[in-house]
Amino acid sequence: MGVNTPSDFPYHIVNAARTTFNKEFREGQIDETWKSLCTEVPSTKSKEVYAMLGATPKMREWIDERLPKLIKEYGFEILNKKYEASIAITEEAIEDDQTGQIMLAIRDLANEARRFPGERAMEVLVGGVSAECYDGQYFFDTDHSEGASGTQSNDLTLELTSDNLATVRATMLRYKDDKGKPMGIVGDTLIVPPELEKTSLELIGATEIARYVASGTDSAPTINVHRGKYTVIVNPFITDVDSWYFACCNRPTKPLIYQTRRAPRFITLGGTGSVSDDWFNSGVIKMGVDARFNIGYGNWRYCIACVPTS
Template sequence: MIITATALQALRVGFKTEFQKALDGTPTMRDRVATVVRSSTSESTYGWLKKMSGMREWLGPRQLDGIAEAQYTIRNKHFEKTVEVNRNDIEDDNLGQYSMMFGELGDAAGAHPETLVWNLLKAGFSTECWDGQNFFDSDHPITDEDGAATTFSNTGGGSGTPWFLLCTNKSIKPILLQERKPITFTYKDRPDDDNVFFNNTYVYGADWRGNVGFGVPQMAYGSQQTLDATSYAAARTAIQNMKGDGGRPLGLMPNLLVVPPSLESAGRKLLNSEYAAGGETNEWKGTAELLVVPWLA
């Protein structure tokens, strides 16, 4: 191939097409558990309204609830992956291998936010959320109906393989996926670019800017106990009994059971089987959707 500006532009279009096709085809599950938040600065700080209570009968002047903010900052990070194409391969029309390479670049770019979301959920037993406690913890601070300090738990404890019961049908989900810059395809393929002069290569890459953080801990329950009817029932009860500050019932109904591949069988038996282990009717059938997540393996 004779290398001209037109030929390089055509190659770039082809490489980007392969990249975009793979990016669009990357399987994603993160939207099931993560709320996407657009960010316009290097970091975003979330002030959670902790003192809002339920509606009351309007008798006399309005009563103003106090608002307490828990400062929780998610700082954006910049991620990239870059590949190079040898100029000699272009001259020799040896380009078949590069279609696969740009497909892999698209796969890697598409999977990165996915990996961040599921890694954070898995790390919830040892990573702090906005109230200073680990996201899955037994003593999250809160106030009761009288304004007195108390705590709530959103974990079953244990030391086995983690699984998660989540409430994902509200306006905010358990994980925040903060995006500052969407996945972008970039390139340096002009004849006078330094990489061409010094290395005889054309350079193409993808980058994404953002980060992940935790949402409301009451909407998630993490356990490392054996996944069975007893531990699942405890998780459902815990989420349904969750309250906000001031003792206000949140009215949560868990709807998604998230498991790694190793717990798929246990999850299917729990949520899909007509009968329980003892032959009695399985009371938990259909009470949540099972989501098997490869990224949790």
């Protein structure tokens, strides 16, 4: 049986690491419920420009000839960004690793590559109170207006209660297109911080909801009209513990756009059969993952922010 020499280490460890990374990236148990908020769009260049087409014409009785209507366009671009995470492994760490810690670190790297876009998605969503979307307004704003829509708001200050959830649902259902016609958008998802997980699960799971009168005493409970209607996404990257979001994720158009230019890839410096300068000079292998993507805003009508005032 042959004996590994120092120059063999890079080759063998890199092969094992690549196999481990790819397997964990495919099979790792990572929460990706955030993807339901996003329209996934493949990108082919440094940035993509979205026309953000206006309202689709409503059906009408066909009399004589068709009446095509021009669709208004709003220019909006999303610039791709590069992201990376890298580690350096010494020769001594390779020699002394008797418990598989290096491969555990590689598995963590693979899981981080899948987890990170979800963090960015939540940062973008929460940041919508001060970031512009296609219509030139903040994504969450009180005075959106397009064509004949009138002024509309998706920036509310309501706490998460049964009555307020009904109000938010009705608000979304009433949103109009740029022709002044209701779009009938039915919300189906609650996005909450961990502090509101219990409240949100009770709202969609309880058979009955307690009612309160002005004196603060309980009155007879009523049937919970929200039971089973919504999916709950609990995310720790919602930093305001009282804020919650209501979204429609059941249509082709989503609140966010997940634009992917290059999927996560595992790369190494050295270790492909020849001794790299890093390995020769300092006995170090460098490995990492990188990706190129960005997340931007879709149609504001598909998400409502509820940020209670203090």
